[in-house]
Amino acid sequence: MDRRESLKVLLLGALGARSLSPDELAAAESGSPAHGTAGLASFRSRWAAWPNMSWAGPEYWGNRLQDWRVRTGRLVSRTRGPNRTLHCLTHRAEGANFTTRVHFELDAAAMKGDPAARVGLRFGLQGRFPGVRSAAVHGTGIDAAIDAAGYLWLGENRSATAIDVSGPVELRLRSRAEPGGARVELTGGTLGPTGESLGIDPPAASHIETLFDATAVLGNLALLSHHPSASGASGPGSVPASTPAPAATFLDWTIDGPDVQATPAAAFGPIWFAQYTLHRGILKLTAQLAPIDGIEGLRVGLELRRGGGGWTQVATAPVDGLARTAEFRIEGWDAARPADYRVVANVPLTTGPETFEYRG
Template identity: 30%
Template sequence: MTFYLKSRLILSIIFVLTLFACQNQTEKAFVGNLPDDMTRIWIGAEYWANPLQDWQLNNGRMECVVSGGGRNMYLLTHEIDSVPGNFKIRIRTGKLDNTNDSLNKGWIGFKIGIKGEFDDYRSSAVRGQGFPVGITTSGLLFIGKKDSPIQKVKTSFDDILLELTSSQKEDKYILKLAAYDKEHTLISEIKRTDIQPEWIEGGIAIVCHNGDLTEFPDKRTYSEYPVWGTAKGTARGGNVRFWFSDWNISGSKISVHKERAFGPILFAQHTLSNGILKMTAQMPPIGKKDGQIVDFQTKIADKWETMAQADIDTLSRTATFKINYWDISKDIDYRLVYELYSAGNRLMPHYFEGTIRKEPLDKDEIVVAAFTGNNDLGFPNNDIVESIKYHDPDILFFSGDQIYEGVGGYSNQKSPLDKASIDYLRKWYLYGWAYRDLMRDRPTVAIPDDHDVYHGNIWGAGGEAMPEGLSGADAQDAGGYKMPAIWVNMVQRTQTSHLPDPYSTNLVGSGISTYYTSMDYAGVSFAIIEDRKFKSAPKPLFPDAKIWNGWAQNRKWDVLSKSNVLHAHLLGSAQLEFLDSWAGNWSKDTWMKVLLSQTIFANVATLPEEDAFSDAIVPKLRVMKQGD
């Protein structure tokens, strides 16, 4: 009897442990379920697409719709962990083009062990390097490198299943890659037994690559000065366009990080001025079956109540709220609510929460954290974010260049309009991804500068369009905007639509809106101006100076005697009228005034005489130390 009870107890323990282990494996598993009856550009919150505009969700499949180097879909919520164990990754794939044309050189499959230069999953998603595993378009399976003795697979690439499995042997791993046809018949498989743990531990992505396979080095190296713009091997071209579906990941070596999902409400910015709250929610490129509005809610009697709704703009993908008579005397929690069309072909609610802080009218000191030149060379800028949190500022001010043309890699795309908009948005999203936890509960002022509108320099000439037929510095020196007004307005909506209402609603130049305004907060009156949009270009004013990129190339031209001309503008007459009104208004307990602009109006600087034809020497000048 005792033996029987002990046996039953042992069996019960085994059953519980087995059940727990199975449940743990299930919790670690990833199943890439997607809605199967819709099309949209943005795949979902679990993914980061590189680059965004070259991918789409189409009836349950992820499709790489533009051929090019380094196209990949990074999984944010799961990774291969640095613990003992095993994993399995599976994906179905096939070529998009239903033709018999031969494929260009390239490969499809996975990258595993993806790591960025900085210890953060966002760095890995955007600029990370990983261990390649897959099949070349010539039919060669590979694990990290091509092994010529392996026999090539004969396949039309219409529908194949790739399955990568791992097993551990002492301090190394064994990887096996198998390819199956659509009837699940094994086509070919290979195995590699010398895999170091550090090669494969990290992020996971699916890859669709046009070009040569870059074999994995034994050790990752990062450029001392990263490439601005197009990294080697990422240009558009070729015909390597594939779909992917049924992405499954499982195993004891897989870790889950659901909190890393990004979206669909990506981030929000707000201002509070004279009791008026304005907030803009930034959304991804949604589809027709997704929700088209965002709700703004606050808690009333411990219940969330909708205070406002806003439509999502079809180009900027923003939803902007304006709420009058806001209670500035206390902290108020808020949440944004949005319904996304999801797996199971149904709308599912998603939330983004934050706090509108009480207006600090009782503080003797108002702290403003100021940022400028937000490139991605240190993305996601954790050191900056942590330092800002330490100082706990009352206001955030981003004075321009929230993006650069090369942010996120893959250069930039200036046409057609919607693709150009998404190209900008994927760069802009990195700004929000880095700073959203600071912005969700602090008033934020952001104003675009030259690089935000794809300029190296800009003299806006009153918002006019740049003369046709010019490019580069010649185009900029002529004055005006390179990009069309509708695109510039899209950029301005993403960055400034949450600011207090503009002083003037008139369009200028080629149809560009203005946003210069004032913000009264905590006894400080801020003038937020546009010192680029109305500025006259120097080249048409001073032909004898031989201007190039804003710099006089004619050494005989006397700047002191010849640079003072009539009809040159800096801020424009309407903006000067606004500043006159603002400067004289000290109402509403204003005790201080601050002017916020993209650039300073005057700068005394010296350059080596032989290099004084541009500022190209500036980044190369010696950094002076104390006592020099």
């Protein structure tokens, strides 16, 4: 395992060890809801509510993390490279009956020089071990995407007709259980100037369907930006290169269906983890955050609670623009008095401030 893969595993390990209780973690890994953790089996992206930042949001895990950012209420795949995926951490397919839909814009002119380039969805992502974390790091799945000419691809199968990709497009993937497996239908169409669908329902501008083994469609669901000719990789163990230019812009993403497992507690961030030291009455605590340092005026708070009382803020700190950390120093710390702590960030969304916390 190289350094890049080690960092991925450590970060997602922090997700499991801290963000989820043992019952919640078991639910996320097994697909069974733990008490108090199961949410509505439907998901919708909220990029329109978030400020500009070099991060996709707490519901996602990006491969690579630095290839995804929010700009003016949209998600941008900021580089052209192979196998760029953005996994949904909170909702995944635990059965064959589900639907996922995405609205996006692609740069068809740039993609025409790369006949294998695809933008859209990847489903059935499964890793070396069961659960969302292994699939997010090592998962392989099935592509449901559009190429530069507007043809739909479902795995290795291409649609007979193409759609107009000069403007925003919509992809809908619908999976249904059948006696012989899972029938997956992929339909594509264009969007109107205000985002309304202009032909996603049959007879759609383009349509393709395939019967898969029922187990092949289970697992994580992800957005896909795949531009293989941008890779400068060569040889075993090499790191794929990328071209620093926007590859696609995603407007909206939904997931729903009776076999969608919702685990809201699996959201990860924007406070990823924290560590502290205590020496001669001085407490030093560092919180590691997602790349939200670009949010104007954002400060992070440290709060304490003793003896079952309420939370009291004892310090605030800015987010370091290079390390993406918040550092706290508390003098005169009484080590004889145990205390719970939490690190709190109030993020200004367009829907109103939203509070995120990490407890220790």
